[in-house]
Structure formats: structure tokens, C-alpha cells
Amino acid sequence: MYVEGSDDPEAALDDRAVILPPLTVNAPLRVRELDPIGHETQPPARFTEATLVQTLEKEGVGRPSTYATIIGTVQDRGYVTKVNNQLIPTFTAFAVNRLLETHFPSLVDTQFTARMEQTLDDIADGEAEWLPYLRTFYLGEQGLETQVAEKTQSIDPREIYALSLDEIYARVRIGRYGPYIEQQHDGEVLRTSLPDNLAPADLSDEDALRLLRDKEKGPDTLGTDPESNKPVYLLSGRFGPYVQLGEADDNGGKPKRASLLKGMKPDDMTLPIALDLLRLPRSLGSHPESGEPIEASVGKLGPYVRHGKDYRSLTGDDHVLTVSLERALELFSQPKARRGTRAAPQPLRELGAHPADGKPIVVLSGRYGPYVKYGAVNATLPKDLSPAAVTLDQALALIAAKGPAKASPKKTRKAAAPKSAAAPKKATAAKKVAAKPAAKADAPAKAAKKPAVRKSAPKVETVETPEAAITAAAADKSKRMVH
Numbered sequence: 001m002y003v004e005g006s007d008d009p010e011a012a013l014d015d016r017a018v019i020l021p022p023l024t025v026n027a028p029l030r031v032r033e034l035d036p037i038g039h040e041t042q043p044p045a046r047f048t049e050a051t052l053v054q055t056l057e058k059e060g061v062g063r064p065s066t067y068a069t070i071i072g073t074v075q076d077r078g079y080v081t082k083v084n085n086q087l088i089p090t091f092t093a094f095a096v097n098r099l100l101e102t103h104f105p106s107l108v109d110t111q112f113t114a115r116m117e118q119t120l121d122d123i124a125d126g127e128a129e130w131l132p133y134l135r136t137f138y139l140g141e142q143g144l145e146t147q148v149a150e151k152t153q154s155i156d157p158r159e160i161y162a163l164s165l166d167e168i169y170a171r172v173r174i175g176r177y178g179p180y181i182e183q184q185h186d187g188e189v190l191r192t193s194l195p196d197n198l199a200p201a202d203l204s205d206e207d208a209l210r211l212l213r214d215k216e217k218g219p220d221t222l223g224t225d226p227e228s229n230k231p232v233y234l235l236s237g238r239f240g241p242y243v244q245l246g247e248a249d250d251n252g253g254k255p256k257r258a259s260l261l262k263g264m265k266p267d268d269m270t271l272p273i274a275l276d277l278l279r280l281p282r283s284l285g286s287h288p289e290s291g292e293p294i295e296a297s298v299g300k301l302g303p304y305v306r307h308g309k310d311y312r313s314l315t316g317d318d319h320v321l322t323v324s325l326e327r328a329l330e331l332f333s334q335p336k337a338r339r340g341t342r343a344a345p346q347p348l349r350e351l352g353a354h355p356a357d358g359k360p361i362v363v364l365s366g367r368y369g370p371y372v373k374y375g376a377v378n379a380t381l382p383k384d385l386s387p388a389a390v391t392l393d394q395a396l397a398l399i400a401a402k403g404p405a406k407a408s409p410k411k412t413r414k415a416a417a418p419k420s421a422a423a424p425k426k427a428t429a430a431k432k433v434a435a436k437p438a439a440k441a442d443a444p445a446k447a448a449k450k451p452a453v454r455k456s457a458p459k460v461e462t463v464e465t466p467e468a469a470i471t472a473a474a475a476d477k478s479k480r481m482v483h
Contacts, residue, residue: 046086060114091179103151170208223271241266243274285325351392363387
């Protein structure tokens, strides 16, 4: 007897029956005992770039040279988002996939690309003709042009971009500005945008109802701005929660908005904090030397301070709403770090100066453990010697055993070449030039002594007259045009 789940090595099947008792046809069976046992299965793992390449290879789709292009295309067109090396499909991917599976099933069949590439290989090997294949593919009775022309008349864009997700009573649609959900309520249709970072698998019915309820209730009013006497709202959009000052005017002017900073929660938002966000960039004062204003604001790369065209990013301990002028001047006094460069490691200890030249000897922590540094010499500390216990004498012994840093071969060659070597080279070149006529004069005699060597390559005749050169050039051009 086959027991369901017996092919699952992780299933708990301690009391499974193997041999059945004697049975006859139509014999009545009574339940002696019934034990409900829960068993949860794991959903299939999301694709990563590596597992996607493995699947493409297994299905025969693409070539190794096209895998990077395929993965880049699905990301650039917004079909998937890469989060922690996982390729998470978006609502747009569901809509496009539904459109193709419903109206163009043959084109999204995994074997379609494999068959097409086999035909292209046959064309490359000379076993098939390329022109009849392309003519059939595009202009045939079931060609691509014919299918697109027929489906364009029958496809309803509003219906094809409406998704029906499991256990979600509201409908998800894809609009011009991204995905949104809609539901009829009391004869009215409520619509609200979905956050961009929300995956279809993470959308639950509770989340959909909460978003629609917030939309029906309207924005939360935090208070009134005392300066403009406009209300301040707390809203949620595609890019997360944000605060808004007033509403759009009749001319279509957009009100001022500001996104919540990293770490801020909508439940903790108050009117003073919202007004501080709306008033960014914040003026800190004037620079004591140039007199230009210094501002604090938030950009694409995070919070920063600005002085003219000079920018400095705020560190983890600084906050854009509370940073002071003194702290901004301290940041501007530091050298500007280049993007992608590493900061110099800070020494763990300073042991002292080398007795030979007085250069400092310090203890640093590196990738392969602690070491002592003296100029360009790095000596690793033994495992039994801790950085806190190493002495100057021990460091000098390690540096002496390590030896001086060797110069690069290029620098050694440059140092060894004296500047005066240019004159003999010129003189040698002059001697060679002067000796060339004599060499030419002796050439016939030397050629007479050499035996004739038969070359395998055919000789190329040179064109001496201008008329012959023009004729040869015209013939070569006509050959290239024909080709």
C-alpha cells in the first residue's frame, strides 16, 4: 500500500502500514481510530540569478552569452525586484504574464525558444534557409504580425490589467503610475495606490481592507500650520508615508510634501516634526569665512549639509533636524571622502619611533589579523603575541625579520637608467643611418651567395603605374559592393 507522503523524507510516518490484512471485494471497513496529523509544506523558493540560469539551461532557453541580458531585461522593465539576492516578481509581471498566457500562449511556451534556437542553429549550419523561416515567423497564417493584428481588436486593456489574487476580495489593477487596488463600497468605487516595495505574495486581504479604509476615511490631520494657516496631513503613497501641507489648488498646483525619514513611524508623527520636515532645507547659519549660508537637507543618498557647492553627508550620530552649525563646520573641515575609497585604518597602539630614522611604528588590525607597520613594511604578529602585549623591541625584531620593502621592477628600471643614456642611443642611431648605404651596396653580393629559398606563400605583384593602381582599386571596390 502506498502511504501518502512516504516519498517525503521529512514527513513523520512512524506508524505507516506496509502489509494489508486479508481483504475481499466489497468488504465493509470500520474506522477503529482517527488521528488528525498536521503537516505543513514549504512553498518553492524564489528564483535567484543562479537558480534562474540553471532553469534556463534545463529548459534550453537562451545561451550562456544571453543569460546576463535576460536577467537584466526583467529587472530593467520592472518585472522583478532584487531583494537579498532574490528575484521577487511584481504586479506588472503578473499582468504581463497573464496577457501573454491568455492571448499568446505559443510565444511564452518554454519550448518555443528552444525550438527557435534549434532552427537558428540549423540556419547557421546551412541545413535551413533563413528567409523562408523569417517570412513564416512574421507573415505566416499564425505569424507574429497576424496574431498581434487580431488580438489588438479583441483585447480589453482594462480587463487584462485587472488581477484576481487568491484570498484578496479587492481587485488589483496596473495603472499608469503603478499598481493600485479598487473595490466598490456603497455604490462608489474606492481606489488607492499600492506601495512599490509590496510584493504580490505579501499582500493580504487585511492589508487591502486597511488601505481602502484609510482612503475612505481620508488623510489624518496632524494640525494647522501657524504660518500659512493650512492643514498638515499624514498620507501614504507609492514610496511610503509622507506629510503634506494643504491641498492641491484649482490650477493643478501640487502642495508641498516631505517623506518621513528613515526610522520614523507614522504612529509617532506629530505636528512639530511634520512642520520641520516640510521646512527642509533648514538654514544653520553663515560660514564664518565665506559668509555663505549653510543648509541641512535630505537627498537621494540621505541627509547632508551644504555650503555653496560643497556637500558633506551626515553620519549615523547626526540628525538633519537637529544638526548644529558647529557640527556642520566640523564636517566641512574634514577632507571630502571619495566614493568607493576606504578610510585609513586607525592604529590600535603606537609603539614608538624606529631608532634608525625615527619613523613611527604602530599596531594595526588587518584582514588576516593584527600586525605592526613601519613605513612600507608590514609584519604580522604571531598568534601567541597579542596586540596589547607587544613591545617596541619585539616589533623591531619582527620588522628586521620581515626585511625592507622591495621596490617594484618598474621603479628599479627607471632608477637604474641614467639620463645621459639618451646621447649614446642617438649616436648609435646615427651610425646605423650612415651605414645603410654601404649595406645596400653589399646587398647584391650577399644575395648572390644565399641559396634560393622556396616560399610557400604566393608572391603579390606590385602595381607600378597609376593607371594600373586605379583599375585595381575600382575592381576591389566593385567586389566589396557585390559582397
